[in-house]
Amino acid sequence: MEGAALATPLTRAAGIEVPLVCGAMYPCSNPELVAAVSEAGGIGVVQPISLTYVHGHDFREGLRLMRRLTSKPIGMNALIEQSSRTYRERMERWIDVALEEGVRFFVTSLGNPRWVADRVKAVGGVVYHDVTERKWAEKAVAGGVHGLIAVNDRAGGHAGERSAERLLEELSPLGLPVVCAGGIGDERDFARVLRMGYAGAQLGTRFIATHECRASEAYKRGIVEAGEKDIVLTERLTGVPVAVINTPSVRRLGTKAGPLARFMLRGRRTKHWMRTIYAVRSLWALKRGLLRDSPERDTWQAGKSVAGIDRIEPAGDVVRRFAEAWRASAGA
Ligand SMILES: Cc1cc2nc3c(=O)[nH]c(=O)nc-3n(C[C@H](O)[C@H](O)[C@H](O)COP(=O)(O)O)c2cc1C
Secondary structure, eight states, X not given: OHHHHTOOHHHXXXXXXXXXXXXOOTTTOOHHHHHHHHHTTSEEEEOHHIIIIITOOOHHHHHHHHHHHOSSOXXXXXXXXXXXXXXXXHHHHHHHHHHHTTOOEEEEESSOTHHHHHHHHTTTOEEEEEESSHHHHHHHHHTTOSEEEEEOTTOSBSOOSSOHHHHHHXXXXXXXXXXXXXXXXXXXXXXXXXXXTOSEEEESHHHHSBSSSOSOHHHHHHHHHOOGGGEEEESTTTSXXXXXEOOHHHHHHOSSOOHHHHHHHXXXXXXXXXXXXXXXXXXXXXXXXXXXXXXXXXXOBOOGGGGGOOOOBOHHHHHHHHHHHHHHHTTO
C-alpha cells in the first residue's frame, strides 16, 4: 500500500518502492552503498570499473556480495562510448554476467544503446539512457530504450547544459518516462522534481556524504561544507567539463585543458588518443583521490546539489526521508 502511494513509471519498471536512483559514480560506487540504497527501497546502480578497479572485486563476486546485502533490485551502468574494441568486449561480458546474476535495470550513457536494449529486453529487463539534450534522446528512443535520464546543468560528474525545467519540456513529447539527474540535495528538491512531472530522480553527490560510501572523511566533509559557488567545471580530468569542488588542488591546476591537449582534442585522429590518455589518467587520479584526505592534492567530483547537503548519514536514511517528503507533498 505504502509502495503504491509512491508509484511512478520508474518504480513499476524497476520493481522498486521509491522513485529514487543512486546513480553510478566512478570512483564512489562501492557495493555497500549500492546495496544500502536498494535495501531502503530506491535502486543503487553499479559502476563496473569502480567495482573492479577501485574497490577490488571480481565483477561477478561483487554482484553476489550485493545480493547478500540486499535481495531487492540493483542496477548496472554501461558507459557505451565506442572508444576501443577491448573496452566494448569487456562491457559486453559485464552485461552478460549482470544478466546472469539477475540484474534487470540498466542505465546506459553515451553511444548508441541499441545493442544493450536488445540483450536486456530479451530477458524482460529495462534500459534507461542518460541524455543531456533532445538530439541524443531521439537516438536512444530509436535504439529501443524504456526511459530517459535527463542530466541537467546542476549535475555532478559530466553535467549537461540545460535546466531541469527545459529538459523536461524537450523530452516529454518523446513519450517515455523521464528521470531528473542533477541538483537534488535534499528532500524538498526531490519532491519538487516529482511534482514537476519527472518519473523519478537520479542522485549522485548526496550519496557520497553517507556512511556506506568509502570516500575519505575529508571528501565527505568537503561536500557538506561546500556551497553552490564552490562547484566549478574543469576540463583537466577528462578533456570535457566535469563538476568538481574548487579545492586548492583545482585552483592550482586551473580548469582548462592545456594547449597541446586542446590541439589534440580537435584533430580527427588525435582526439581518440587524447581521450584515451585522459580516460586512463583520470581513472587513476580519481581512484587515488577517493581515499586520500588531501584537498591540496586531489580533485573531488561533486555537483551543485552540495547546497542542500548538510550531514553525513546512512544512505537508507536519505531514501526514507526523501520518500516521506514526497508522500507528504503528494498527500498520500
Ligand atoms: C563522483 C561522481 C561520479 C560519477 N560517475 C559517473 C559514472 O561513472 N557514470 C555515469 O553514468 N554517471 C556518473 N556520474 C553521474 C551520476 O550518476 C548522476 O547522474 C549525477 O551525480 C546526478 O547529479 P548530482 O550529483 O547533482 O546528484 C557521477 C557523478 C558523480 C558526482
